[in-house]
Amino acid sequence: MSQQWPRWQYQFRVIMLGDSTVGKSSLLRRYTEGVFLDAVNQTVGVDFYVQFVELEPGLRVKLQFWDTAGQERFRSVTRSYYRNSAGGMLLFDLTNRASFESVRQWHREVTDTVQPFRMVFLLVGHKSDLAGQRRVGRREAEKLAAALGVQYVETSAKDASNVVQAFQMLTVAIYQALQTGRLAATEACVHGSPRALQGGGECPYWFLNYFPQ
Numbered sequence: 001m002s003q004q005w006p007r008w009q010y011q012f013r014v015i016m017l018g019d020s021t022v023g024k025s026s027l028l029r030r031y032t033e034g035v036f037l038d039a040v041n042q043t044v045g046v047d048f049y050v051q052f053v054e055l056e057p058g059l060r061v062k063l064q065f066w067d068t069a070g071q072e073r074f075r076s077v078t079r080s081y082y083r084n085s086a087g088g089m090l091l092f093d094l095t096n097r098a099s100f101e102s103v104r105q106w107h108r109e110v111t112d113t114v115q116p117f118r119m120v121f122l123l124v125g126h127k128s129d130l131a132g133q134r135r136v137g138r139r140e141a142e143k144l145a146a147a148l149g150v151q152y153v154e155t156s157a158k159d160a161s162n163v164v165q166a167f168q169m170l171t172v173a174i175y176q177a178l179q180t181g182r183l184a185a186t187e188a189c190v191h192g193s194p195r196a197l198q199g200g201g202e203c204p205y206w207f208l209n210y211f212p213q
């Protein structure tokens with residue numbers, strides 16, 4: 001019986017954001033499956049991924065990812081997924097200046113949609129392996145991050161640089177925001193049975209584990 005009970009204490013929904021082709025799906029696949037593909041299909045609507053992390057011994061978090069399509073024509077679909085997310089990865093492509101300039105817009109669109117609720121974001125400069133084609137400097141990216149009040153990291157799905165670190169940074173930031181009350185769960189879910197807790201997908205931010213492990 002006990003093995004059916006959830007093996008994590010928190011569940012955070014995280015949404016991947018940024019222009020089409022910045023590498024959102026590639027970053028997630030590198031993180032969750034350990035693979036990189038040169039040819040990836042553009043995301044249609046929204047895809048779903050899961051990963052577990054242990055922030056400290058015994059403190060396990062289930063990350064539930066919504067990988068949105070960057071293409072404008074899917075915006076009405078992807079917008080409906082913003083709500084109930086605790087975190088957002090704001091990606092731009094270090095070799096694509098326009099994608100950097102879109103970051104503020106992505107941030108604004110999401111914060112406007114979810115208010116009065118808040119989310120924790122991480123700014124990610126992606127494709128750091130393409131150093132020779134770089135069009136966005138680290139300093140200006142750090143400046144944007146500071147203006148948005150978020151942390152900044154540079155990643156590559158191709159050579160796996162900083163991939164685990166980026167997701168760890170966001171997970172820790174969400175956890176700390178919950179601890180300090182900067183982020184509040186809209187609802188702490190109390191289900192009648194371990195099975196309901198395990199299977200329930202309706203909780204907005206996180207599940208508290210009410211059952212002995």
Ligand SMILES: Nc1nc2c(ncn2[C@@H]2O[C@H](COP(=O)(O)OP(=O)(O)OP(=O)(O)O)[C@@H](O)[C@H]2O)c(=O)[nH]1
Binds near residue numbers: 037038068156
């Ligand atoms: N060199 C390099 N290429 C990458 C990296 N990450 C992704 N790519 C490539 O960039 C292209 C677009 O990647 P996707 O992951 O599909 O981008 P996306 O942001 O999910 O795009 P949409 O689903 O349309 O929003 C693909 O050809 C990838 O192989 C990286 O770290 N380095």
Ligand SMILES: [Mg+2]
Binds near residue numbers: 026
């Ligand atoms: Mg995609």
